[in-house]
Amino acid sequence: MDFEKFRRTGELSDITVIVDKTEFKLHKFPLFTKSNYFKKAIASASTPYIIRLDNNFPGGAEVFNQLADYFYSIPISIDRKNLIPLRSAAYFIECDTLSTLLDKRFDEIILDARTKYDLTIPLLLLEQCTGEYQSWAKQTHMVDKCLECIIELLNFDVGVQMNKSDREIIVRLPLEWIIELIKLCPTESKRSILPIVKHYVTIHVLEQNQSEQITNLSSKKTDEEHHSAFTPVTKKEDIPVTTADEKRTIIDEIVRTLGNTLKQFPLVWLNSVYEKALELTCESEPTLSSYITEAIIDSTDLDDGMENIPDDVMARLLERVSKHKEDNIKDSHLLAKLSTLIDSYVERLRQRGTLTSEQFVKLASCIPKEQRNSYDSLLLALDDLLKNEKSTQLSNEEREELLSQVDFSRVNEETITACKSNKLIPQQLITDAALALCIKLRKQLEQTRNRLHLVESELSKSRLTYSSSSKFRSRNSDSSFRLPSRSRATYTNTYDLPDSNLTYSYSKYNHEGDFDYILPSRYLSSSSSSRYGSYYTYRY
Numbered sequence: 001m002d003f004e005k006f007r008r009t010g011e012l013s014d015i016t017v018i019v020d021k022t023e024f025k026l027h028k029f030p031l032f033t034k035s036n037y038f039k040k041a042i043a044s045a046s047t048p049y050i051i052r053l054d055n056n057f058p059g060g061a062e063v064f065n066q067l068a069d070y071f072y073s074i075p076i077s078i079d080r081k082n083l084i085p086l087r088s089a090a091y092f093i094e095c096d097t098l099s100t101l102l103d104k105r106f107d108e109i110i111l112d113a114r115t116k117y118d119l120t121i122p123l124l125l126l127e128q129c130t131g132e133y134q135s136w137a138k139q140t141h142m143v144d145k146c147l148e149c150i151i152e153l154l155n156f157d158v159g160v161q162m163n164k165s166d167r168e169i170i171v172r173l174p175l176e177w178i179i180e181l182i183k184l185c186p187t188e189s190k191r192s193i194l195p196i197v198k199h200y201v202t203i204h205v206l207e208q209n210q211s212e213q214i215t216n217l218s219s220k221k222t223d224e225e226h227h228s229a230f231t232p233v234t235k236k237e238d239i240p241v242t243t244a245d246e247k248r249t250i251i252d253e254i255v256r257t258l259g260n261t262l263k264q265f266p267l268v269w270l271n272s273v274y275e276k277a278l279e280l281t282c283e284s285e286p287t288l289s290s291y292i293t294e295a296i297i298d299s300t301d302l303d304d305g306m307e308n309i310p311d312d313v314m315a316r317l318l319e320r321v322s323k324h325k326e327d328n329i330k331d332s333h334l335l336a337k338l339s340t341l342i343d344s345y346v347e348r349l350r351q352r353g354t355l356t357s358e359q360f361v362k363l364a365s366c367i368p369k370e371q372r373n374s375y376d377s378l379l380l381a382l383d384d385l386l387k388n389e390k391s392t393q394l395s396n397e398e399r400e401e402l403l404s405q406v407d408f409s410r411v412n413e414e415t416i417t418a419c420k421s422n423k424l425i426p427q428q429l430i431t432d433a434a435l436a437l438c439i440k441l442r443k444q445l446e447q448t449r450n451r452l453h454l455v456e457s458e459l460s461k462s463r464l465t466y467s468s469s470s471k472f473r474s475r476n477s478d479s480s481f482r483l484p485s486r487s488r489a490t491y492t493n494t495y496d497l498p499d500s501n502l503t504y505s506y507s508k509y510n511h512e513g514d515f516d517y518i519l520p521s522r523y524l525s526s527s528s529s530s531r532y533g534s535y536y537t538y539r540y
Helices: 004-009 028-034 036-044 060-071 083-092 096-116 120-128 131-139 142-155 164-172 175-184 187-206 210-219 244-264 267-280 285-298 311-328 332-352 357-364 376-387 389-393 396-404 413-419 427-475
Strands: 015-019 022-026 049-053 505-508 526-530 533-539
Touching: 015 028, 015 060, 022 028, 022 060, 028 036, 028 060, 036 049, 060 083, 083 096, 083 120, 083 131, 096 120, 096 142, 120 142, 120 164, 131 142, 142 175, 142 187, 164 187, 175 187, 175 244, 187 244, 187 267, 244 267, 244 285, 267 285, 332 357, 332 376, 357 376, 357 396, 376 396, 376 413, 413 427
Parallel strands: 015 049
Antiparallel strands: 015 022, 505 533, 526 533
């Protein structure tokens, strides 16, 4: 029997379902067999059966109209545009058969995204889970599946990139899902989530004209439209407007969740977030300051990222490091690293000719004098400052303040030579620097001499020990030792006994024996031959 006719005409209808003031004339049997929700509702009601679905029903009358067709076995279209609403509604009315069908289709779409390395697909599905479908999508695990797919794609080493549409969707996602993305990302792969977090914070917290920016993004030509039938149109009323309290929450939650990974953000951007946190009196402000300090210290030199930091931002960063160094930097080794970094920055400003006396004082005073590695870079920078034409406008107090930043006793010969002709540097300071260098070199020379004497002494002891050991072995050789017999031969060796300065010659002829038996050949000094045989001469 064709039930579609009864569905369309409402003939023989015995139940009325009201959704958003829209009445659906239906029949109990198909609803009863396919929906546990209606089964319980019919069992607890009486004729005439009138069931009102509350305002929380996901999708309203339009979605319920599709569900009603499914109850009557009328084919319905399932695509990416209506998948989330249908799945939420099926969960609401407890229709298990439809839920299973929709879950299977959802998993196929997610698998397709993984196969194609397409980040846009899960992002678009995730955006559909917002708003009225948010709680239902969460309960049906669709949100979790989308988030897991996004993390998996971001962790692939295939260069997954966000296009314009992706960035627009990210801005519209709830903060709690951004936090979940961060938590889902493995610790060793946290860097992959940073572009999403950076964009989200930039738009919601740092940008002043959010609406204008997102509207401009929407009006520009799309890079490449992914699934145009499913791509949402950005409406003016959809543009997020972030209040001060929301900005404060975003900063605090993201800083708390990311932890040490924050140090991997660009330093300029991180500093902008810090300044906004300072303005909003965020709880995370001290934590951000600490991470910025550590990020600066971890940069042992001015790498490419540091080169792009504007001078005013760099100066504020270093001032902040100076302000917080007692709390955040207690290791002298770290302070020494920071000293190297500041010296490199001062040198960069000096070479560009943009270093001012105010900057010099601020930068030089960031590190306690006893923790600074050297003062060569500072003295060379000071030399250039004082040679500048504007230096003549400095008062005596200002010049003294500049000079007081340098410890002249801790500079090398080249620096002294480079600065000795500067008349604005008191010659007494140059003399003190030269004398301090002489004392240091003399001390180094004395230390080197002492080390050489120590080495020579050790070598002498080693020679004596070796010589005594050799003589002891010679005198105590085993008397039973026998060398193999051999034909008579000529041996020439010398053996000087230390007991006497006199040397005696002794000749012995042994026609039958082997002289090696009498005395080893290494002790024989000379030999001579005659018709009687060989004569061996050895000295005592």
